[in-house]
Amino acid sequence: MKFKITIEYCTLCQWTPRAVWMTQELLYTFHQQVSEVSLIPTDGGVFKISVNDQLVWDRKESGFPEPKAVKQKIRDVVEPDRSLGHSDR
Amino acid sequence: MKFKITIEYCTLCQWTPRAVWMTQELLYTFHQQVSEVSLIPTDGGVFKISVNDQLVWDRKESGFPEPKAVKQKIRDVVEPDRSLGHSDR
Numbered sequence: 001m002k003f004k005i006t007i008e009y010c011t012l013c014q015w016t017p018r019a020v021w022m023t024q025e026l027l028y029t030f031h032q033q034v035s036e037v038s039l040i041p042t043d044g045g046v047f048k049i050s051v052n053d054q055l056v057w058d059r060k061e062s063g064f065p066e067p068k069a070v071k072q073k074i075r076d077v078v079e080p081d082r083s084l085g086h087s088d089r
Numbered sequence: 090m091k092f093k094i095t096i097e098y099c100t101l102c103q104w105t106p107r108a109v110w111m112t113q114e115l116l117y118t119f120h121q122q123v124s125e126v127s128l129i130p131t132d133g134g135v136f137k138i139s140v141n142d143q144l145v146w147d148r149k150e151s152g153f154p155e156p157k158a159v160k161q162k163i164r165d166v167v168e169p170d171r172s173l174g175h176s177d178r
Contacts, residue, residue, distance in 0.1 A: 011120045016113060023128065024109045031100045031130040038127040039112065041120040 002035035003078050006050045011041045018064070022049070025067035026074070029087070033078060051077045091124035092167050095139045100130045107153070111138070114156035115163070118176070122167060140166045 005026055009019035023037050047059035049070055056073040057065050068087045075082055094115055098108040112126050136148035138159055145162040146154050157176045164171055 011116075016116050016120070020109055020113045020116070023112065024105060027100075027105050027109070027128060027130060031105070034130060036127050036129050038125050039116060040125050041116060041123060 002033060003052050004035050005030070005037045005074065006040060006048075006053070007038070008040040008042050008046050008048045008050075010043050010046050012043050013045055013047075015047060016041070019047070022065075022067060022070065026070065029067075029071050029084065030074065030078075049073075091122060092141050093124050094119070094126045094163065095129060095137075095142070096127070097129040097131050097135050097137045097139075099132050099135050101132045102134055102136075104136060105130070108136070111154075111156060111159065115159065118156075118160050118173065119163065119167075138162075 007019050007022060009015040019039055023039060027034070027037055045060070047057075047064065048055060049057040049065075051074050054077060056077060057070055068084075071084055071087050075084055096108050096111060098104040108128055112128060116123070116126055134149070136146075136153065137144060138146040138154075140163050143166060145166060146159055160173055160176050164173055
């Protein structure tokens, strides 16, 4: 069962490059498991990452993530038994 | 009425960076008009760009596009009266 990742980000904050970078990181790690990675431009200082509409990262709670932390969160939701190799160390 | 852009691309062909680059280009030009830009990893040499499920670019017919050409195609579908500035010259 493939899953969808969604990244909502604030364009006024100039976070487009950051959101796009995260997209590429997640596509490289999960391209075989993901149906779609979706970028949603918004405002209000939002930077949120969700998997199948389940929020896994919110900048307002946890600050900006390293890709490694997001990959672990996503893995924990969608395939908890998978090792992420060096992203788990 | 906001629109959705979809980019389907072949991961086996190593087109992830190209697809992500195009995503960033389109987000910069259309961030106020777009609800979502979605990346769909697939195979088979696919590189297709759609707007609201209407195909606007297919590599198998037209080769790889410059961002300018894609922006013009999208503009023609969603807001034909808009000038794209230097992307129209």
